[in-house]
Amino acid sequence: MQKIEHIGIAVKDIDAADLLYTNLLGVPPYKREIVESEKVVTSFFRVGASKIELLCSLDPNGVITKFVEKKGEGIHHIAYAVVDIEAEMKRMEADGFKLLNEKPKQGADNKLVCFIHPKTAGGVLVELCQERP
Numbered sequence: 085m086q087k088i089e090h091i092g093i094a095v096k097d098i099d100a101a102d103l104l105y106t107n108l109l110g111v112p113p114y115k116r117e118i119v120e121s122e123k124v125v126t127s128f129f130r131v132g133a134s135k136i137e138l139l140c141s142l143d144p145n146g147v148i149t150k151f152v153e154k155k156g157e158g159i160h161h162i163a164y165a166v167v168d169i170e171a172e173m174k175r176m177e178a179d180g181f182k183l184l185n186e187k188p189k190q191g192a193d194n195k196l197v198c199f200i201h202p203k204t205a206g207g208v209l210v211e212l213c214q215e216r217p
């Protein structure tokens with residue numbers, strides 16, 4: 085793993101969250117994107133070498149909706165940048181981590197992604213991210 089790529093934060097209202105984080109961080113988001121496979125709209129902020137990703141559900145029965153209903157708005161996942169996501173997935177699986185994806189899938193911000201189940205990662209939902217060429 086190279087670095088923390090971003091911290092994902094689940095929100096109820098993407099517009100209100102954009103305003104809040106713009107004021108909090110002192111910079112506007114650099115990108116907003118819909119990720120159809122996850123049924124979310126994302127908004128990204130740069131903070132030094134790191135990023136914050138806001139996630140808002142587009143589906144009333146979606147994963148982010150259920151997360152917010154159960155736990156409230158807040159940190160949803162931590163994403164780590166990797167050079168070779170498939171090799172990293174094999175390594176993680178061999179080390180006993182449960183992958184939530186069999187293969188990498190298209191994520192936001194031009195990334196291939198895979199998630200690791202929180203029950204095998206100390207209670208934290210972990211996302212592996214590889215930059216797409």
